[in-house]
Amino acid sequence: MPETHKSPPLRLGIAGLGTVGAGVVRIVRQKAELIAARAGRPVEITAVSARNRDKDRGVSLEGYDWEDNPVTLARRADVDVLVELMGGSDGPAKAATEAAIAAGKDVVTANKAMLAHHGQALAEAAEAAGRVIRFEAAVAGGIPIIKSLTEGLAANEITRVMGVMNGTCNYILTRMQSAGLPYETVFQEADKLGYLEADPQLDVGGIDAGHKLSLLSSIAFGTQVDFDAVQLEGIGKIMIEDIEQAADLGYRIKLLGVAQLTGRGLEQRMSPCLVPATSPLGQLEGGTNMVVVEGDDVGQIVLRGAGAGEGPTASAVMGDVMDIARGLRISTFGQPASTLKTAQPASGNTPAPYYLRMTLHDKPGALAKVAARLGDAGVSIDRMRQYGHDDTAAPVLIITHKTTRGALDEAIAAIETLNVVTDTPVALRIEEV
Amino acid sequence: MPETHKSPPLRLGIAGLGTVGAGVVRIVRQKAELIAARAGRPVEITAVSARNRDKDRGVSLEGYDWEDNPVTLARRADVDVLVELMGGSDGPAKAATEAAIAAGKDVVTANKAMLAHHGQALAEAAEAAGRVIRFEAAVAGGIPIIKSLTEGLAANEITRVMGVMNGTCNYILTRMQSAGLPYETVFQEADKLGYLEADPQLDVGGIDAGHKLSLLSSIAFGTQVDFDAVQLEGIGKIMIEDIEQAADLGYRIKLLGVAQLTGRGLEQRMSPCLVPATSPLGQLEGGTNMVVVEGDDVGQIVLRGAGAGEGPTASAVMGDVMDIARGLRISTFGQPASTLKTAQPASGNTPAPYYLRMTLHDKPGALAKVAARLGDAGVSIDRMRQYGHDDTAAPVLIITHKTTRGALDEAIAAIETLNVVTDTPVALRIEEV
Structure with missing residues (x-):
């Protein structure tokens, strides 16, 4: 020493x-x-x-x-x-x-975009030159998640990594819920408060959070960063009634990133999901971030803290700087870049229950037709409710049993040909956390 | 690499x-x-x-x-x-x-007891020999808290560290609440399940958790481990009615460790405290551990995970082993042992509101006398309620405004001389988390 x-x-x-x-x-x-x-x-x-x-x-x-x-x-x-x-x-x-x-x-x-796109090449160059690239500040602000994954939990086969990693989206979603305001209004508020990137799609389109997820995937699973394979879905289509209906059912809607290595390949999703209101992820409010890591030996580890801001992000930068000062040197993605495997994107997603909201024209038999199309696609219904109904349109909420996104998309496409829905149905995954 | x-x-x-x-x-x-x-x-x-x-x-x-x-x-x-x-x-x-x-x-x-008692001498010996002692598994099982504090958050002045770090105590307290069972019954259950140490005082007396807190204090504040200065209070005196009354008021009772560096010196407490039911600490159930770190730049970081068990603890041991294999070498307590300061134990505790439960003999004027003694000691009452009252004894619950433990102990001593209480009043700190 x-x-x-x-x-x-x-x-x-x-x-x-x-x-x-x-x-x-x-x-x-x-x-x-x-x-x-x-x-x-x-x-x-x-x-x-x-x-x-x-x-x-x-x-x-x-x-x-x-x-x-x-x-x-x-x-x-x-x-x-x-x-x-x-x-x-x-x-x-x-x-x-x-x-x-x-x-x-x-x-x-702290540059997640650069590493999401060029991380492999940069890591290879650094390692060839005997240098290190450190990026704790690029993911989840002040939370020491990169260090925890690459070092503290290094003896684990990681089975799943999940996270709420865009504070602006979480602010918008929790503010919609607490104030009962529509998306557009809260989006404008967030813009005025300076919470949005110059290109707001980086935030609300899930791109920024997707960059972060692709970096976590790489270090969790020993695979080369593959941002292009992240399934991105933003929060722009979430309506206040989705938030209210989800709350009624005991859920919260979060822009949730999930990466897991399955028999079908590496699944990387960044999308609005329903999570139980009582779970640590469900209870996350405002700009706070949370990352959940599941390892074969350690079980579930949850880390929570400020995901942005001057102090927390600079704290993470300085943690990396102090590691270098101390002579603690580790490969960019936790193992030599040359040993990282090429990720095989999963052919389909892990089955899950889904939340499905649609508005039906008020015609006799409309609901029966919808139910039939779901059944044809092999999607079975767990719960269904009709709510707030006017003369011409009836909003309907369906919770499915576990199904694949593919089967659900097939059912939705069939439902849209029926001429009974006023708009494309909204489908949100219910994530087990 | x-x-x-x-x-x-x-x-x-x-x-x-x-x-x-x-x-x-x-x-x-x-x-x-x-x-x-x-x-x-x-x-x-x-x-x-x-x-x-x-x-x-x-x-x-x-x-x-x-x-x-x-x-x-x-x-x-x-x-x-x-x-x-x-x-x-x-x-x-x-x-x-x-x-x-x-x-x-x-x-x-993984030996918290050894390091709590001999950590300074062992660290000095190791550093003189150019060797490292690593102990991630000694505190909070699989949670990478030692690494987070000594490395990831190393650029922060730590202001407070808190934790629920004894799964057995948390199991007993949450089981009492969920099943409505008295302490003795749940203690016997825990014993039969093999959750208790051979000397159960290590668990329920707060000693094991106190060992852990003394190690966290050292790395958080750059002070020599000072286990003897940890104020230890076990959970043995917590009655089911305390848990129920606390729940009614929106709190949970946790065996909570708190270390903070104050103007009056280093405060280290391991004691049953009331924390808000909706806080991350309040929501912690069963054997899960949680550590909360507050730093001047990073703000509040919360880490949660399994605090014991084969997989989580072995995961932590292997994280340390892999650091050594990788050549990551750091001083035992995050900086050279020779540079650790002698901790000055705080002369008194940070003021806080307190929960105070006592049973009064059913005599006229008893409550007024109690209130007067509290007032004499400078303890002011925020809320007071009498509940479940029989012919001879009246249980009373008092929530005080912020006060010092010293003032409260003075008031309790004065109350006991009055011959109006059936037993020594129970006083539990309400911790702001």
């Missing part, structure tokens, strides 16, 4: 000075003593880079060199670790990461 | 073949390939030691040398890591650990 004042400092170059970058600068300045005591050596910042040099970020940049070009920053001889906090799957983030590795630096990043 | 088949195996000597030891043997045998792929080298068992050689443990010991004496095992030239799973604060466990360190071996242990 090295002693604090005999070891040379670990020198950071920080690319990107948004909320998280400024948070990292603040922590390095404020907690130098604590960090040195725990890491066994000081951690310092040599140089920083961002788009706008003049912006006031609420932290002092005194004593740091400025680089306009993050690639130049990444190559500096007095930088040991590139801390990449610019974001974006390609462009400057990727260029700087590649430059850092080529120049023999380690990389700490 | 080393490749699997080029690196020499990490060789374990396992001392103690109870449930956890047998689990470790099973995992090493069953998952050799997974472990080698992730750790970058094979993990093997060279020799084992236990009290009874002939016992059937449900796993094969074929290919392992047997040592009657764990100290001999610890010194073997073909052992790299002593896995100490015998338990007990002194005796063979400590002797073998010391022998291993002296012989230049690393140590992985």
Whole structure:
């Protein structure tokens, strides 16, 4: 174990000075003593880079060199670790990461998009150069889930990983429920509060959370990141009545990511699901994140914490930085990138019960026809209710027994040809958690 | 990053073949390939030691040398890591650990009692010899809390650590509530189910959980382990009516450990507390454990999982073993033992509201006298109720405003001199979680 004042400092170059970058600068300045005591050596910042040099970020940049070009920053001889906090799957983030590795630096990043798209190539390059890429901050903010999976639970065959990992979506869904407001209204609210990405589809379309799930899949199952195979479904079609009906049945609707290795291949889904209201996932409110890991020996482990924000995300970045300072070096995805298997996407999803909502034209026999089409497709009905009924249309709610998504989609297609439903039925998976 | 088949195996000597030891043997045998792929080298068992050689443990010991004496095992030239799973604060466990360190071996242990009493000396010895002692399995079973605190959250000033860390006590308390049974009955049940330690005070007296709390305090606050300063209060005095009254008020009773660094010093408490029924801690049922960590940057992180049992505990042991196999080496308590400060035990506890239950002799003016004594001690009453009242005695429940334990104890002592209560009042802290 090295002693604090005999070891040379670990020198950071920080690319990107948004909320998280400024948070990292603040922590390095404020907690130098604590960090040195725990890491066994000081951690310092040599140089920083961002788009706008003049912006006031609420932290002092005194004593740091400025680089306009993050690639130049990444190559500096007095930088040991590139801390990449610019974001974006390609462009400057990727260029700087590649430059850092080529120049023999380690990389700490919060960039889920970059790793979801280029993680395998970057990990191979880093390992060939004997460097590490760490990304605790890329998934679930301050929750130490990457470390828990790759290190603490490393002796487990992971059977399933689940998570609520987009705070904005969880905010929208819980706010719809608590205030009884429609999706569009709460979406506007979230936008005004600055909770949404510039492209809101990254949040409400499930893309951001899907990026995170693809990274968890890789480390959980020893497979190459395969974001393209993540089945993405956003929350935009969730109506307030879905939330209310689900609550009546004892459920909550969450944008839930699930990855599991099945006999049919690797299943990766990011979609709105019903989970029991009394389960840890069901009780998750607002911007908080939760990841549930199931391992053959450890059973179920649940981790919960802030999924975003300056402090929590910078805490995760600094955890990675301190690992590097301490000499704790681990392969990007928990085992050498060359040993990661190619994931075989599952041909269909694990069967589950489904929640099915549709509105019928008020014609005699409509419901019987729907029931018949479900039966034809092999989908059996557990519960059915009609509710809030006007003269022309009758909303109907059906909970199915366990079925496959394929059978359900077949039934829905058949129902749509009947000319008895006003709109495409909404189908939501009920996840056992 | 080393490749699997080029690196020499990490060789374990396992001392103690109870449930956890047998689990470790099973995992090493069953998952050799997974472990080698992730750790970058094979993990093997060279020799084992236990009290009874002939016992059937449900796993094969074929290919392992047997040592009657764990100290001999610890010194073997073909052992790299002593896995100490015998338990007990002194005796063979400590002797073998010391022998291993002296012989230049690393140590992985699940022994909270040994570390609570001798952790500082053992850590100093290990660090002087350049070896590590790892103890993830000693606290909260399969939950990777030691790793999360010492590594993932290392950049945080920890403000508070809380936990429900004795599954037996949580089983007893939740079973009392769900079945409406008195403490004694459920205690007997737990005994028959084999849930209790040979000395049940280790469980129900809070000693085992107190050991764990003292270890968490050390790594959270950078202080030397100080088990003697843990304020211990067991669950033996909790009556079914306490559980029912607490539930009526929206609370659950948990044997809760709390460690926090205050202006008055380090506060370490292990005692039955009331927590909100809707909080993650309040919702914890049966043998599941939960640890809540609060850091200045990360905010609140909650970890939940199985706190005991063969699989979860062996999973934690193997996580430590795989860290050593990977070359991840960290000081026992997260920073060099020589830099840990001596903890200053807090002079008094952080103020909190309290739950106070007493039974009054049915005499006129009794309640007024009680209220006056509380007022004299500066304890103000938030809510008070009388319930289930017979001819001679009246049970009374009082919820106080925030007060100190000192003021409350003063009031209770004064109340007892009044000759109006049938028994010593029961006082339980209401913890903000």
